[in-house]
Amino acid sequence: MRLRNxxxxxxxxxxxxxxxxxxxxxxxxxxxxxxxxxPIYIEIGMGKGRFLLKQAELHPExxxxxxxxxxxVLVRAVQKAVGSSLEDGVSAVSxxxxxxxxxxxxxxxxxxxxxxxxLNVQAEYLENIFSPEEVSHIYLNFSDPWPxxxxxxxxxxxxxxxxxxxxxxxxxxxxxxxTDNRELFEFxxxxxxxxxxxxxxxxxxxxxxxxxxxxNVMTEYExxxxxxxxxxxxxxxxxxxx
Numbered sequence: 336m337r338l339r340n341x342x343x344x345x346x347x348x349x350x351x352x353x354x355x356x357x358x359x360x361x362x363x364x365x366x367x368x369x370x371x372x373x374p375i376y377i378e379i380g381m382g383k384g385r386f387l388l389k390q391a392e393l394h395p396e397x398x399x400x401x402x403x404x405x406x407x408v409l410v411r412a413v414q415k416a417v418g419s420s421l422e423d424g425v426s427a428v429s430x431x432x433x434x435x436x437x438x439x440x441x442x443x444x445x446x447x448x449x450x451x452x453x454l455n456v457q458a459e460y461l462e463n464i465f466s467p468e469e470v471s472h473i474y475l476n477f478s479d480p481w482p483x484x485x486x487x488x489x490x491x492x493x494x495x496x497x498x499x500x501x502x503x504x505x506x507x508x509x510x511x512x513x514t515d516n517r518e519l520f521e522f523x524x525x526x527x528x529x530x531x532x533x534x535x536x537x538x539x540x541x542x543x544x545x546x547x548x549x550x551n552v553m554t555e556y557e558x559x560x561x562x563x564x565x566x567x568x569x570x571x572x573x574x575x576x577x
């Protein structure tokens with residue numbers, strides 16, 4: 336279950352050098368934020384940050400932006416990025432707040448991963464944050480399935496969201512999606528086809544495909560679901576040409 340109210344979380348995010356506040360100001364100039372013109376990859380719904388931190392470590396030639404709408408979840412990724420003790424954070428969260436040590440770890444800390452930034456925003460506002468063709472790749476990992484039919488437009492792989500992604504992705508930009516939810520995956524395949532995108536990769540059991548699973552970086556959810564024997568579905572879709 337996601338934690339939505341952790342006392343002090345927003346203060347940590349406001350002061351942390353990894354977190355970009357007022358990201359709309361950087362629309363069209365994210366290269367200046369990173370100090371280079373490397374490709375920008377974003378993860379929407381990044382959770383506690385395990386996946387993106389590992390990707391940033393493995394690929395210094397790429398700039399990574401993690402997007403998470405819940406401050407109380409994003410603060411866990413911040414703790415990992417600055418190298419503060421997660422044990423203190425976890426115990427404090429369980430009591431409804433953050434310890435003084437954890438709060439201080441998020442303030443004025445020297446950056447350790449130069450190609451990583453976080454945003455505490457909702458995915459609906461992507462067009463206000465990135466200019467056309469400013470993003471090269473989008474990761475969607477174990478997104479909320481929004482199982483009720485009336486909420487289908489809220490799914491991050493819906494045609495509505497794919498249309499948003501088209502407005503910020505480069506000409507050959509891709510969306511990479513993983514989930515353990517078979518119904519959501521099938522819905523996503525239909526969305527890709529309906530939206531005119533090109534399906535590059537499609538598997539209903541990623542970990543049994545040696546070629547596709549080579550170099551796979553697991554999220555916290557992926558490890559948990561895999562250990563329970565849940566097959567992991569994955570697709571990669573390329574945006575349609577203008």
